[in-house]
Amino acid sequence: MKKLVAEFIGTSSLVFAGTGAIVINDMSSGSITHVGLALTFGLIVLAMIYTVGDISGAHLNPAVNSAFWLSDRFAGQQVLPHILAQCFGAIAASSVLHFLFPTHAALGATLPAGSDMQSFVLELILTLILVLVILNVFAGAKEKGVTAGIAIGAVIGLEAMFAGPICGASMNPARSLAPALVSGHLEHLWIYLVAPVIGAGLAVFACRGCQYSACCPVTSKAK
Numbered sequence: 001m002k003k004l005v006a007e008f009i010g011t012s013s014l015v016f017a018g019t020g021a022i023v024i025n026d027m028s029s030g031s032i033t034h035v036g037l038a039l040t041f042g043l044i045v046l047a048m049i050y051t052v053g054d055i056s057g058a059h060l061n062p063a064v065n066s067a068f069w070l071s072d073r074f075a076g077q078q079v080l081p082h083i084l085a086q087c088f089g090a091i092a093a094s095s096v097l098h099f100l101f102p103t104h105a106a107l108g109a110t111l112p113a114g115s116d117m118q119s120f121v122l123e124l125i126l127t128l129i130l131v132l133v134i135l136n137v138f139a140g141a142k143e144k145g146v147t148a149g150i151a152i153g154a155v156i157g158l159e160a161m162f163a164g165p166i167c168g169a170s171m172n173p174a175r176s177l178a179p180a181l182v183s184g185h186l187e188h189l190w191i192y193l194v195a196p197v198i199g200a201g202l203a204v205f206a207c208r209g210c211q212y213s214a215c216c217p218v219t220s221k222a223k
Contacts, residue, residue: 002055002056003055003056003057003078003082004082004085005085006052006055006056006058007052007059007060007082007085007089008085008086008089009051009052009089010048010051010052010056010058010060010089011060011061011085011086011087011089011090011093011175012089012092012093013044013047013048013093014041014044014045014048014060014090014093014172014175015089015090015093015108015174015175015178015179016093016096016097017040018040018044018108018175019093019094019097019107019108019109019175019178019179020093020108021036021037021040021041021108022037022108023097023104023108024101025037027101034161034164034165035161037160037164038157038158038160038161038164038169039157041156041157041160041169042153042155042156042157042158042160043153043157045060045149045152045153046149046150046152046153046154047149047153048060049148049152049153050149053148053149057074058149059082059086060086060172060174061086061171061172061173061174061175061196062086062087062172062173062174062196063127063131063171063172063173063196063197063199063200064131064134064200065079065082065086066197066200066201067131067134067200067201067203068135070200070201070204071204071207071208073138083174086174087173087178089174090174090175090177090178091177091178091181091182093178094107094108094178094179094181095182097179097182098182098183105183105185106179106183106185107179107182107183108179109176109179109180109183109185110167110168110169110170110175110176110179110180110188110192111168111185111188112168112188112191113165113166113167114166114167116188118166119166119168119188119191119195120191120194120195121195122163122167122169123170123171123191123192123195123196124195124196124198124199124202125199126159126163126167126169126171126199127171127195127196127199127203128199128200128202128203128206129155129159129203130152130155130156130159130171130199131199131200131203131204132203132206132207133152133155134148135203135204135207136207137152156171159171167191170192170196171199172192173192173193173196173197176189176192176193177189177192180192
C-alpha cells in the first residue's frame with residue numbers, strides 16, 4: 001500500500017506540475033516559454049525520484065512499469081496495481097487543474113502538431129531512449145544510482161525540449177490519459193498509449209543486447 005500511495009503522489013505531482021505549466025503558459029500568454037515547460041517536466045520527475053524512489057522505485061509511468069517487468073526487475077502481480085495508482089494519481093491532478101482553470105480547453109493534453117504517424121514514431125523513439133537510460137542508471141554502480149534522478153530528469157527535459165513542439169513528448173501513458181479524459185480530447189490518445197509501451201519494450205531488448213553485463217540483470221544471469 002505504501003508503494004501504491006507513493007506512485008499515486010509521484011504521478012499526480014508530475015501531471016499537476018507538468019501539465020499545469022502548460023495550462024498556465026497558455027493562460028499567461030507564454031510567460032513560462034517552451035524551455036520552461038521542458039525544464040518543469042524534467043525537474044518534477046527529478047524531485048519525485050528522490051522523494052518516493054526509496055518507497056516505490058518512482059516509476060511514475062506505466063511504460064516504465066512494463067519495462068521493469070519485462071526485464072525481470074518487477075513482480076508481475078504488482079504491475080496492474082501500480083499502473084492503476086499512477087493513472088488515478090494523474091486523473092486526480094487533471095481534475096484539480098480543471099477546477100482551477102475551467103475555461104482551458106485541453107488541460108495540457110498531448111496533441112500532435114503534425115501527422116499521427118510522425119508523432120507515433122517520435123513517441124516510440126523518445127520512450128525507447130528514456131527507458132534505456134532508466135534501465136541502465138538503476139542497474140549500474142552505487143554512485144550511478146545516487147545520480148539516477150539527475151540523469152532521468154535531464155533526459156526528459158532534453159526530449160521535451162526538442163520534440164515537444166511536434167508530438168508533445170509525453171513518453172508516459174498516464175500523463176497523456178488523464179488530461180485527455182478530463183478535457184475530452186480523446187481523438188489522438190491512442191498514439192500516447194501505444195507508442196510508449198512499444199518503445200519501452202524495445203528498450204528492454206536493447207538493454208539485453210548490450211555487451212556489458214552491468215547493463216541488464218537478465219544479461220548478467222545469462223553470462
